[in-house]
Amino acid sequence: MNEYILKNARIIDPGRNIDCKGDIGVDAEGRFAEPAALKAPKSVDLSGKVLSPGFIDIHVHLRHPGNTLAETIATGTAAAAAGGFTSIVAMPNTKPAADTVGAIELLHRLTAREAVVRVLPCGCMTVGSAGEEMAPIGSLKSAGVVALSDDGKCVQDHALMRHIVEYAKAFGLPILDHCEEAKLSEGGVMHEGKWSVLLGMNGIPAAAEEIIIARNIIFARKINWKIHMQHVSTKGSVRMLRAARAEGVPVTGEATPHHLTLTDECIKKFDTNYKMNPPLRSEEDRLALIEGVSDDTITVIATDHAPHTRTAKMVEFDYAPCGIIGLETAFPLCFTELVKKEVISLPRLIKKMTVGPAEVIGIDNYSMAPGNAADFTVIDPEAEYVIDKETFKSKSRNTPFDGRKVSGRVVMTAVGGKIVHQA
Amino acid sequence: MQWTRKDLLSLYDLSGDEITYILDTAEEFKKVSERRVKKVPALRGKTVVNFFVEPSTRTRVSFELAEQRLSADIVNMQAQASSLLKGETLLDTVKNIEALQVDLVVMRHSAPGAQAFIARNLSCGVVNAGDGAHSHPTQALMDIFTIREKKGRIAGLNVTIVGDIIHSRVARSNIWGLLKLGANVTVAGPATMVPREFESIGVRTCTNLAEALEGADVVNMLRIQRERQTAGFFPSTGEYAKFFGLNHDRMKYLKPDALVMHPGPINRDIELTGDIADGPNSVILEQVTNGLAIRMAVLYLVGCVKK
Numbered sequence: 001m002n003e004y005i006l007k008n009a010r011i012i013d014p015g016r017n018i019d020c021k022g023d024i025g026v027d028a029e030g031r032f033a034e035p036a037a038l039k040a041p042k043s044v045d046l047s048g049k050v051l052s053p054g055f056i057d058i059h060v061h062l063r064h065p066g067n068t069l070a071e072t073i074a075t076g077t078a079a080a081a082a083g084g085f086t087s088i089v090a091m092p093n094t095k096p097a098a099d100t101v102g103a104i105e106l107l108h109r110l111t112a113r114e115a116v117v118r119v120l121p122c123g124c125m126t127v128g129s130a131g132e133e134m135a136p137i138g139s140l141k142s143a144g145v146v147a148l149s150d151d152g153k154c155v156q157d158h159a160l161m162r163h164i165v166e167y168a169k170a171f172g173l174p175i176l177d178h179c180e181e182a183k184l185s186e187g188g189v190m191h192e193g194k195w196s197v198l199l200g201m202n203g204i205p206a207a208a209e210e211i212i213i214a215r216n217i218i219f220a221r222k223i224n225w226k227i228h229m230q231h232v233s234t235k236g237s238v239r240m241l242r243a244a245r246a247e248g249v250p251v252t253g254e255a256t257p258h259h260l261t262l263t264d265e266c267i268k269k270f271d272t273n274y275k276m277n278p279p280l281r282s283e284e285d286r287l288a289l290i291e292g293v294s295d296d297t298i299t300v301i302a303t304d305h306a307p308h309t310r311t312a313k314m315v316e317f318d319y320a321p322c323g324i325i326g327l328e329t330a331f332p333l334c335f336t337e338l339v340k341k342e343v344i345s346l347p348r349l350i351k352k353m354t355v356g357p358a359e360v361i362g363i364d365n366y367s368m369a370p371g372n373a374a375d376f377t378v379i380d381p382e383a384e385y386v387i388d389k390e391t392f393k394s395k396s397r398n399t400p401f402d403g404r405k406v407s408g409r410v411v412m413t414a415v416g417g418k419i420v421h422q423a
Numbered sequence: 424m425q426w427t428r429k430d431l432l433s434l435y436d437l438s439g440d441e442i443t444y445i446l447d448t449a450e451e452f453k454k455v456s457e458r459r460v461k462k463v464p465a466l467r468g469k470t471v472v473n474f475f476v477e478p479s480t481r482t483r484v485s486f487e488l489a490e491q492r493l494s495a496d497i498v499n500m501q502a503q504a505s506s507l508l509k510g511e512t513l514l515d516t517v518k519n520i521e522a523l524q525v526d527l528v529v530m531r532h533s534a535p536g537a538q539a540f541i542a543r544n545l546s547c548g549v550v551n552a553g554d555g556a557h558s559h560p561t562q563a564l565m566d567i568f569t570i571r572e573k574k575g576r577i578a579g580l581n582v583t584i585v586g587d588i589i590h591s592r593v594a595r596s597n598i599w600g601l602l603k604l605g606a607n608v609t610v611a612g613p614a615t616m617v618p619r620e621f622e623s624i625g626v627r628t629c630t631n632l633a634e635a636l637e638g639a640d641v642v643n644m645l646r647i648q649r650e651r652q653t654a655g656f657f658p659s660t661g662e663y664a665k666f667f668g669l670n671h672d673r674m675k676y677l678k679p680d681a682l683v684m685h686p687g688p689i690n691r692d693i694e695l696t697g698d699i700a701d702g703p704n705s706v707i708l709e710q711v712t713n714g715l716a717i718r719m720a721v722l723y724l725v726g727c728v729k730k
Contacts, residue, residue, distance in 0.1 A: 197620040198435075200535050200556030200595055270536030314514055316534035318555070 001417055003028050003038045009046035009378070013053060014351035015358075015367035024051065026374040030417030033370050046378055052350045053366050054086025054117075054375035054413065056357040057327065058176065059151070059230060059254060059302035062088075062119070064110060066095025071307035071395045073107075074114040076327075079305070079394035081421035083327040084353075084410035086375035087118040089176075089361060092129070093152045099124035099135045104143035116420040117413075118375070120146045120361065122176065125164050131155045134164055141171040146361045149176035151230060152277075154212055156182050162219055169225035174360055176228045179212035179237070180204075180278070189318055191264040191279040199268060201317070204279050206234035213237045217244040220251045228360045229253040231304050233278040235288035242297040252360050254300035255289050257326060257333040262286075262400065272313045272320035273400040276306070294343050299356035301349070303330045307396030325394050329387055329401045331379070335408030346381065374417035383409035426724040430542040430549040433558035434599040442600055445720050446568050452723070453716035455492060465723045466495035469526040474517070475552070476502040476532040481687060482552050482562075485711070486529050489718035495726070498525075517541045527726050530554075548725040556590045561721055562686055563596030565714040567604065569706050570641055572713070573682055578605030583635050585667060586645030586694060587616045587656075593645060593686045598626055611635030612645075612667050615656045632667055636676035643684040644669050644694040660693050669695035674704070682706050 007023045025041060027033040035041070057080065063071040071079075080088050090107060092098030098107060104121050111119040123140035127133045129150040137148060148168055154177065155161045168175055185208040190196050192203025213229055217240060220227040232238060232253040241253045258276065263283050266274045274280060281289075292298040306323025313320050331353070339346050358366045365372045389402040413421035424444050434442065455463050471490045475483055478501070490497050500520075517528060527548045530538050535557035542549040553559040571577055582601050588594045588610045601608050602625060610617055611629040619628050629635035636642060647663060657663050664670075669683065677683075683695065683704040691697040700707060 194620040194623050197589070197618040198595070198624070200554075200558070200590075200592055270539050311512070315512055316532065316537045316540060318534035318537075 001028055001030060003041040005035045005038065005041045005043045006051055006376070007043050007045050009049050009051035011051045011368065012347045012350050013368045014347050014355050015053065016369060019347050024368055026417040030374050031370070032368050032372050032374050048380070048382065049411065050346065050379040050381055052377045052379060053354045053368050054377050054415065055084045055331070055353040056087045056366065057085045057303050057305070057330070058089040058147070058300065058357040058360055060088040060090055060305045060327065061093065061307065061323070062090045063307055064094065065106065070309050070312070072114070073110045073119065075393060075395040076305070076307070077115040077117045077119060079325070079327040079392060080117045081413045081415070082393045082410065082423070083329070084331050084377035084379070084413050085117060085327060086377065086413060086415045087120055087366070089120045089122050089146060091149060091151045092122050092124045097124050097128050098122065099127050099129070101136070101139050101143045104140060104145060108144065117415050122147045122149050124148070125150045125175065126155060126160070129153045131157060131160070134160070134167065137164070137167055137173065138171050141173055145173065147174045147176050149178070149230070151176065151178045154178050154180040154182065158215060161215070162223070165219050165223050165225050165227065169223060172362070174226040174228055174362065176230055176360070177212070177216055178230050179209045179216065181208045181211045184208035184211070188279070189275065190267050191281045193264055193282045195264040195267060201267070204277070206236055206281065206285065209234050209278055210236040210240065213240050217249055217251055220244070221249045224250060226250045226252070226360070231256050231259065231278055231302070232289065232292070232298060233259050233281050233285060235285045238288045238292040238297055242292065242295070245297060252300060252356070253292070253298050254302040255293055255298045256302060256304050257330045258324060258400070259289055260286065260293065261333055261337050266400065267317070270317045271400065272315065272317055273324055273398055275317060275320050275322055276304070276324055277322040290338070290343055293338065293352070299352060300360060301330065301334055301352045302357065303327055307394055308398045310397060313398050324398050324400060325392070325396050328392050328394060329399060331410055332387070332406035332408045333401065335381070336406045340407055374414060376414050377410055378412035380409045380411045381407070383407065385409065426728055429725055429728050430538070431560055431721050431725055432539050432542060432549065432551045434560050434563055434596050434603065435558070437603070439603040442564070442567070442603055445564055445717070445724065446571060448724060449564070449568055449713070449716040449720035452719035453713065455719070456715055462492050462494060464494045466490065466493035466726050469726055470496045470498065470524070471527045471529060471722065471726070472498045472500060472520050472525050474500045474520070474528055474530045476513070476530065476537070477553065479531050479552070482531065485714045486552060486718050489715050489722055493719055493722055495722070513537065514541060514544055517545060521545050521547050527722065548728070550721060550725060553592055556592050557595060559592040559596050561714065561718050562593050563600045564721070565710055565717040566597055566643060566684060566686070567600050568713045568717055569684065569710050570682060573706060574640065577601065580606045580640040581609070581638055582606045582641040582643065583609040583611060583639040584643045584645065585611045585632065585635065585669070587647055587651060588612055588621070588645070589616045589618050590648070590651070591645050597643065598624070602626070609635050609639070613657045613663070616651070632673060633676055636673055639677050639681055641682045641684065642669065642677060643686070645686065646688060647690060647694055660690070664693045668693060669699055671696065671699070674699065677704070684710060687711070
């Protein structure tokens with residue numbers, strides 16, 4: 001490929017504590033390079049733009065194999081590229097589930113054929129994510145998984161969970177846990193609180209999440225191994241996570257853009273694009289989550305990108321599947337709601353979309369240091385626009401953010417120096 | 424006032440004036456059922472489909488009679504006989520009904536918001552005959568109609584609703600309707616079934632029945648589902664009756680002329696003793712009679728709205 005220089009951008013590289021105006025080169029091998037080391041580079045003028053390492057999303061459902069009407073590796077990774085993500089962790093709750101070496105090999109093959117960004121496989125913790133028998137964790141590691149998760153479900157058997165954490169530690173695999181006590185959440189379709197009471201809907205209490213967060217903190221401390229709490233949604237969860245991290249327990253947590261921006265009140269119109277799990281919580285929970293983002297209790301922004309067909313979502317609220325797509329709206333939503341509203345600075349937001357997730361899955365070559373693969377994202381911080389779901393690269397349209405006014409646009413994404421998205 | 428809604432989905436959506444307008448209209452229709460010829464041509468030439476995705480006897484019969492007395496053409500559909508069992512979506516089923524040039528769909532469904540969802544996607548009118556624990560507007564309207572008929576007003580009355588509040592669409596609809604018309608509403612029952620969150624909209628919550636009944640003008644005793652006991656909400660129906668049932672001893676807390684209501688079907692000697700159900704304060708059967716008038720009024724208003 002041709003060498004080029006990215007010129008005049010505001011370079012924000014939180015992994016190296018860099019925030020300055022400057023130029024960065026990309027060499028013929030698709031790696032970052034000192035501009036002076038390049039022979040006859042083209043230049044790309046990025047005046048007024050922000051240059052960031054490519055975003056990493058450690059929580060994406062690609063639906064491939066199993067539900068390719070909703071998303072494929074091709075469309076899901078195109079959506080990732082459009083959202084500025086250059087690496088995504090594929091949740092294993094495909095059909096069949098990614099609980100065998102064969103399933104991971106299939107994912108590698110599909111990825112090689114049609115992915116435009118890096119797809120990092122995640123394996124199941126238990127066979128079929130059924131919560132009963134340990135998945136072949138060592139073999140999954142050999143096949144290339146970067147983490148383990150039963151996302152969408154939660155291991156209810158605490159003795160089994162303890163063994164999984166112990167066993168996974170020996171293979172160096174972090175646990176990404178969907179924290180939900182199933183008996184407490186059984187039958188629930190939205191957050192248990194004022195709005196579930198007013199609407200007569202079955203609630204999912206905050207306690208369903210918090211009990212498992214507490215369990216995981218106990219195991220992470222005892223076993224001294226990394227447990228990452230997926231989509232943290234309640235005030236109590238944030239409080240426990242904060243205390244545990246202050247003590248040095250190896251736990252981390254992620255927040256989704258939707259839990260940071262929406263609340264349970266949105267459900268009063270019975271629009272199934274507000275149905276997700278964990279559910280949209282109360283305003284008090286939302287504010288606690290924002291506080292957690294602000295004080296670094298929450299170090300990761302992750303989307304929980306969960307595509308569903310229009311048919312699947314055009315049903316009674318009780319019967320609709322949970323989840324919304326998020327890859328193409330994550331950055332503008334967070335930039336608008338967190339940076340513009342001065343909760344955190346742009347470098348800190350970028351940190352939660354690069355350094356934070358990279359630390360969870362243990363990768364250290366994501367910065368824009370010379371020699372690293374040239375995965376980068378260019379942002380126009382001045383852009384203001386209205387989200388239009390019809391422009392999405394994702395195969396699905398299940399978003400509650402259609403028509404929302406936002407700031408900050410991803411204008412270019414490159415993986416290994418190759419431009420995979422340009423707006 | 425001019426009625427402008429094609430659907431009746433929940434009393435939360437309505438203004439106090441709209442609720443009063445329905446009550447006033449029902450007063451006129453109540454006279455129809457008292458005549459020798461119990462029929463008016465208000466909906467002649469209109470077709471109403473009664474679509475009960477959740478089974479019902481009393482509400483369906485009441486709607487059917489109301490429709491007949493308005494001279495509407497009627498089709499009854501039940502979920503068991505419908506295409507829902509063949510995998511068709513609810514929306515496709517009702518779109519097919521609408522394609523037959525139907526004017527109104529009266530629907531009951533176990534999922535909250537199901538009627539709101541289809542009403543958004545249909546041009547014909549939709550009347551909610553109960554959606555899960557969310558809303559049952561015609562039941563609340565007939566309860567409120569009965570209160571107004573007996574007491575002459577709603578504003579300032581103390582109304583206590585007792586029982587399984589958390590699972591009750593009747594409670595929710597009564598709460599919204601009564602609040603909008605200015606009543607003081609108390610909900611009471613076992614702590615597991617009386618969510619404190621109702622206080623956020625100005626409802627008093629209570630777990631001691633004596634306290635809840637003190638000075639009440641109206642008490643509405645909700646039906647208790649026996650399956651709630653096995654789900655762990657209360658220990659036994661015997662204990663329920665002992666602490667939360669209305670009996671002779673507890674009548675003393677009410678105002679002497681208080682109304683005793685029940686949306687039916689009654690579990691005699693559980694929610695209230697048989698002698699109270701049949702006693703002088705009871706207006707339980709009048710609620711049923713008034714239900715017909717309310718349903719005639721609602722069907723007439725939404726069925727004749729200019730689209």
